[in-house]
Amino acid sequence: MIQCKLCGSTSFKPIYVDPAIEKCAKCELVRTKKTPHPNYRSYHRDVDYENNEKLFRNIFLKRYKLIAGFTNKKGKVLEIGCSTGVFLEIFKQNSWDVVGIEPSQSGKVAEAKGIKVIKNSFEKVKFKSKFDLIILNHTLEHVEDPVFVLTKAQKLLSEDGLLFVDVPNFDSFSSRLWGKRWKYLLPEEHVHHFTSWSLIKALEGSGLKPIYINTWTGVFDVDNPLQKIVTQITSGKPYLYKSFILDMLNLPFDILSTKIFHLGTNLVVIAKKP
Numbered sequence: 001m002i003q004c005k006l007c008g009s010t011s012f013k014p015i016y017v018d019p020a021i022e023k024c025a026k027c028e029l030v031r032t033k034k035t036p037h038p039n040y041r042s043y044h045r046d047v048d049y050e051n052n053e054k055l056f057r058n059i060f061l062k063r064y065k066l067i068a069g070f071t072n073k074k075g076k077v078l079e080i081g082c083s084t085g086v087f088l089e090i091f092k093q094n095s096w097d098v099v100g101i102e103p104s105q106s107g108k109v110a111e112a113k114g115i116k117v118i119k120n121s122f123e124k125v126k127f128k129s130k131f132d133l134i135i136l137n138h139t140l141e142h143v144e145d146p147v148f149v150l151t152k153a154q155k156l157l158s159e160d161g162l163l164f165v166d167v168p169n170f171d172s173f174s175s176r177l178w179g180k181r182w183k184y185l186l187p188e189e190h191v192h193h194f195t196s197w198s199l200i201k202a203l204e205g206s207g208l209k210p211i212y213i214n215t216w217t218g219v220f221d222v223d224n225p226l227q228k229i230v231t232q233i234t235s236g237k238p239y240l241y242k243s244f245i246l247d248m249l250n251l252p253f254d255i256l257s258t259k260i261f262h263l264g265t266n267l268v269v270i271a272k273k274p
Contacts, residue, residue, distance in 0.1 A: 004029055005145050005192070006202055016180040019187035027201060030170055030193040035144060046106035049084040052240070054231050055222075060087040060137075062223035063268070064094070067133065067164055070212065070270055075132030075158070080122045080149075081139035085110025096133075101125065122149060130158040136165045140199075141190045150206035154273065162272050163208060169215050169267035171195035173257035184265060199269055208271040215264030218247060218254035 001010040009026040012033075020033035049056055064087070074095045079088050082100025092098045092115065100110050100117045107117040118125055123143075134153045143149050153163055168184035169175065170193040175182045185193070194202075200210050219225045232244035258264045 002035075004031075005147050006198065006205060019180060019185070021180070021185070021187065021193065027198065028195070029198045029202070030195070032187045032191055032193075035191055036188050046083050046104050049086055049106065050109060053084070053086055055228060055240075056086045057090070058222045058224055058228050058231070060090055062221070063087070063137070063164070063166065064090045065223065066212075066268070067162065067270065068094075070162055071132070071160075073132055073160070075161075076129065077133040077135065078131045078156070079135040079137065080153075081137070081142075082107070082110055082115070082117065085113045085115045085117070087135065087137060088115050089113050091133075099131075122152070127156055130161065131156055132158050132161045134161070134163050136163070136167075138166055138168070140165055141167050141192055141194065144191055146192055146202050147206055150202055150208065154207045157273060159273065162270055163203075165199065165203070165269045165271070167194045167199065167267050169195065169263070169265055171197075171263065172215065172217070172265045172267075173253075173261055173263040174217065174265045176263070194267060196267055196269075199267060203269065203271045207273065209274045210269050210271045212268075212270040214268050215258065215262060216266050216268070217257045217264040218250050220254060220258045220264065221266055 003010055004024040004027060006029040007024060007027040009024050011025040012022040013025050015021045015023050015030065021030060022033050023030045076097040077091050078099045080101050082088050082102045084106045085100055088098040088100050098115050100115050101122050102110060102117050103119055103121055107119050110117050134157060140146050157163060196213055203210055222228045229244060232240045
């Protein structure tokens with residue numbers, strides 16, 4: 001039996017049988033029983049970033065403004081899993097020194113934007129300098145040992161540096177509603193599935209102190225909802241027009257899950273050294 005990466009326990013309780021999702025009986029960290037091994041050197045989701053860069057920029061601008069509210073420093077930022085560099089480009093345009101880690105071919109797109117890209121996995125890279133900000137945007141759920149990754153990130157942070165983590169919220173209203181059919185479960189890709197409780201425990205176990213935690217869904221996931229609507233309906237892409245219709249239908253759900261129950265689909269945490 002493979003030990004829990006958070007507490008070392010070998011006792012797990014099944015949540016779903018097919019797909020095989022289980023929860024640690026001691027610390028409640030959720031994991032995919034059979035560890036997925038997707039090929040991140042040719043990762044299919046990178047195409048989404050390339051084809052819908054305007055939409056993703058709207059998403060990442062919300063996160064940039066959130067992070068900027070916690071620091072006056074425009075220093076050195078590392079994004080682990082930077083894909084095509086959409087997020088880092090916003091930092092670069094705001095005078096940050098940017099570095100990305102991306103093993104897939106999309107790293108070439110990021111390099112074309114003037115971003116330094118390390119084409120390897122974070123776990124294997126040796127760094128010579130500290131960072132003022134480290135980003136794990138929908139990356140932590142993919143790694144086999146999140147505590148190792150968070151601990152290494154903590155050691156790479158400058159004394160007043162920040163860590164930004166964004167993961168799918170396994171405890172979200174949408175996850176509870178859809179169960180094993182939840183579209184963000186992705187057992188063929190996601191090794192671990194975090195709740196706010198288990199993510200905070202993982203951060204604290206890695207020597208980090210959470211200073212901000214929030215969840216949001218749908219229309220609340222972007223910086224400018226109106227701009228998203230305009231992009232969807234003027235893109236000429238049928239799948240984006242369909243997503244616009246779904247967004248409108250889901251708006252009451254977005255309000256309930258984000259504003260009323262505080263169980264949004266995205267779980268966002270900012271942490272620092274104690």
